[in-house]
Amino acid sequence: MSINVENVVVEYASRRVLNGIDLEIDAGEFVSIVGETGCGKSTLLRLILAEEHPTEGRVQVQGRERSRPDRTCGYVPQRYSLFPDKTVLANVAFGLEVTSGFWNRNSREFREEALRYLRHTGLSEADAKKYPHQLSGGMQQRVAIAQALIMKPPVLLMDEAFSALDPGTRRGMQRLMKELWRESGTTVVFVTHNTREAVCLGTRVIALVKDGERGSSVALDLEVPHLDFDSDEEELTRLIARVESASVKMDRPASMAVPVIS
Ligand SMILES: Nc1ncnc2c1ncn2[C@@H]1O[C@H](COP(=O)(O)OP(=O)(O)O)[C@@H](O)[C@H]1O
Ligand SMILES: [Mg+2]
Incomplete structure (x- = not known):
């Protein structure tokens, strides 16, 4: 079982939003x-x-109760927020760099890996050198997906x-x-x-x-x-x-x- 949502209730200021959700996802x-x-x-x-916790019930991913966002779950929202002052390549490599410490000698490998993921999502080496604002919405979304997938969640x-x-x-x-x-x-x-x-x-x-x-x-x-x-x-x-x-x-x-x- 990958995700297990058990009898989950969510209330915001006593207004009930989710009422007894049960889901098992393989x-x-x-x-x-x-x-x-x-x-x-x-x-x-x-x-x-x-990022939130249920008012009642519990949520597990891979058999563990969720406590805080971590590498088990990647997330791509509607409005992705890329770092505007980093190149596309640096945006995608960022997650790997953060988790291993920035001064890591693997930095070059991370960049190569980032380029592989960008290619995978249909972006070119030329795109990788650009800044987010130089890309269309669709291309930025590809970057956001590459950014999530590179962490292999x-x-x-x-x-x-x-x-x-x-x-x-x-x-x-x-x-x-x-x-x-x-x-x-x-x-x-x-x-x-x-x-x-x-x-x-x-x-x-x-x-x-x-x-x-x-x-x-x-x-x-x-x-x-x-x-x-x-x-x-x-x-x-x-x-x-x-x-x-x-x-x-x-x-x-x-x-x-x-x-x-x-
Ligand atoms: N942090 C919050 N505090 C109070 N109300 C919230 C909060 N987040 C969501 N809500 C309310 O919960 C309901 C469900 O929101 P949401 O999960 O965003 O719905 P959906 O994604 O299906 O449009 C909405 O009425 C929203 O206003
Ligand atoms: Mg929504």
């Missing part, structure tokens, strides 16, 4: 999480990252990481992400607003649904067949409809439990 899964804005998707990722958390990209760039990043995931064997938890993206990328799709004041719970936990972007459109449309019908907000009496479909 090593190597690619789990997409969908749900309306404000239903607690980012909160759930921050719990796994250990067993778990990679992505929070709407492609949502600021234009459609063409986004499509390219989705393909790249799937390739990188296949090659690395990393467990990916991928939060997205886009159901098609969730279904095409994930091996499993989880929908969180907010139940008024009671907070959100898991309304759908669906294994999806290995789809590719050029998969059968009919199959894709069917899956998308299924996920969307489960993840719409349900206005119903508080006594009704959220149904779990699997």
Whole structure:
């Protein structure tokens, strides 16, 4: 088991956001999480990252309770923050340098490794010498992904990481992400607003649904067949409809439990 979320409740100033989340994620899964804005998707990722802690319940990664962010989880948010005064290469090598002490004689190896990861994400040696502001949004996002992957985290958390990209760039990043995931064997938890993206990328799709004041719970936990972007459109449309019908907000009496479909 890679990630284990057990009966997790999160309250902010006694307002309940997550209401009894149970999730078991195996090593190597690619789990997409969908749900309306404000239903607690980012909160759930921050719990796994250990940037936050549950009000009740517990969160474990690789059998250990989360205490603080560490190398077990890489994180790529929607608005990545690269160091503006470092080159792209230095940005990617930074994590390795920090963890080994800056005066390390391996520094050159780290730079070579960083270049390998940049190439892997489709950037060139010329790009590596640039500064972040000289790159497009899509290219900066590639740098952010390289920065996370170079640390070889067993778990990679992505929070709407492609949502600021234009459609063409986004499509390219989705393909790249799937390739990188296949090659690395990393467990990916991928939060997205886009159901098609969730279904095409994930091996499993989880929908969180907010139940008024009671907070959100898991309304759908669906294994999806290995789809590719050029998969059968009919199959894709069917899956998308299924996920969307489960993840719409349900206005119903508080006594009704959220149904779990699997
Ligand atoms: N640190 C916080 N303090 C208080 N409320 C928060 C905090 N973080 C998130 N919230 C609230 O929790 C709810 C879920 O937020 P979030 O996890 O960001 O949802 P999502 O990512 O699904 O849009 C929102 O109503 C948000 O305002
Ligand atoms: Mg969010």
